[in-house]
Amino acid sequence: MTQPTTRRTVLATSAAALAVGCVGCGAENDKSSPATDTAVSRTPASSSASTSPAAEAFTQNELARTSDIPEGGGKIFKEEKVVVTQPKKGEFKAFSAICTHQGCTVAKVADGTIDCPCHGSRFHVTDGSVAHGPATKPLPKKSIKVEGNSIRLT
Incomplete structure (x- = not known):
């Protein structure tokens, strides 16, 4: 005769199944279309032997190149939680990328506006x-x- 299943056994089994199911959850690559994906993630590239410390520091402090920001539009930098816009040629602005409504x-950035999906x-x-x-x-x-040509957060 088998023993009845206890609550502790059910919880332990559920926790183990959940943990196994979550392995690699954060590793999936986003394959959004480049035409509509304006969010940028700035993960530093691996440094090579030819990169000087000064050049590496410059690259790490740089948020974007001016050519990265489209005129009349902008780019979202998720890690820094900032959006940089270029309303007119050569005029750059930066704002929080966190919506003031409910924090999404x-x-x-499209058609002259910064859009919140929530x-x-x-x-x-x-x-x-x-x-x-x-x-x-x-x-x-x-x-x-x-x-x-460099844009930096100050």
Whole structure:
């Protein structure tokens, strides 16, 4: 005759199954279309023997190149939680990438707005002000410095 299954056995088995099921959950690559994917992840590339420490430090401090930011649009940098826009040629702005409505990360920059996927809030690329609710507060400004072709957070 078998023994009845205890609550402890069920919980332990469930926990083990969950742990096995989650192995590699964060390793899946996002294969979004480059035409619509404006979010950028900045994971440093492996350094080679020919890279000088000064050049490596410069690369690590650089958020983007000016050529990376489309005129009239922008790019989202998820790791830094910042979005950089270029409302007019040569004019660069930076804002928090966290929506002021409920804290979601904005997902795209298109048609002159920074768009939040959670509830549809949109913000102007020119000043971060609300273009369409439900958000009522603008995106907070972030300080950047443009030197030559380099854009850095300050």
